[in-house]
Amino acid sequence: MSYFCAVIGRTGSRWRALDVDVDDVESLDELAEHLRSTGHAGPVLAVVEHEELWFALIRVDGDDDPRAFVSDFEASQTGHYATLLAPVGEVELEEYLDLRNPSAATTAQSDLGDDEDDDDADQDGHELDEDPLMAEAEADLAAAAIEVEPPPPWVGDPGVLEDFGVDPADLVDLVLESPNDPGSVVADLGERCGFDELLEALR
Known part of the structure; x- marks a missing residue:
């Protein structure tokens, strides 16, 4: 299995290859320093793809901290770029909690709704009868569902291409729909962002 790496920069509506x-x-x-050293005025994106296993997007915008997304973190930690990509596994962004852990987000929303219902009941002066055993059983089931659900393979910032037309949820969906074909996901992203032909030329 082989690696494909490309560094491209955006100027206006066009992308070009950077050396x-x-x-x-x-x-x-x-890597971020290398990307900045190109002197490119616009965003610079490194695309790394490991055939049939994973892909990574690493982006820098000027002096801002690098932003990165890895489609399958566990797989990325068994090869040449393991050390480079290791910090991406520690990235946790609150705004993408519902994408990273849908069950936890749903449970949190459900708990919030329950609290609001309780508040309404208190304001009306009525107390709702609740079977404590049933409530405990439901809580245990919810906790078990979250506990056994395996984490998604991707890590990092799914909004890394959002300003180029790829919604974070769409990026995650593409990864989950084609876990064994990262090349097709990268091609789809390239088509949406306008760098598909450039990547093909660089392959």
Whole structure:
């Protein structure tokens, strides 16, 4: 299985290839410095793809911290870019909690709704009878559902291409729908963002 790496920069509505060698880069911060060193005024995106296993998107915008997304973190930790991509596994963004852990977000919303119902009942001066055993059983079932559900394979920032037309939820859906075909997901992203032909030329 082989790797494909490309670094591209956006100027206005167009993308162009940038001459950056990422093969010997050892850390995410070092890669970010390499991307910034191109002197490109617009966003710079590194696309790394490991055939049939995973892909990663690493983006820098000027001096801002790098943003990254990895389609399958566990798979990415068994190859050449494991150390470089390791920090992406520690990224937790609150705004994407519902994408990262849908069950937890649903449970939290349900709990909030229950609290609001309780408040309404208190304001009306009525107390609702609730079977404590039933409530405990429901809580145990909800906790078990969250506990046994495996985490999704992706990590990082799913909004990394949002300003180019790829909604975070769409990016996650594409990854989950084609877990064994990262190349097709990258091609789809390229078509949506306008860099598909450039990537094909660089392959």
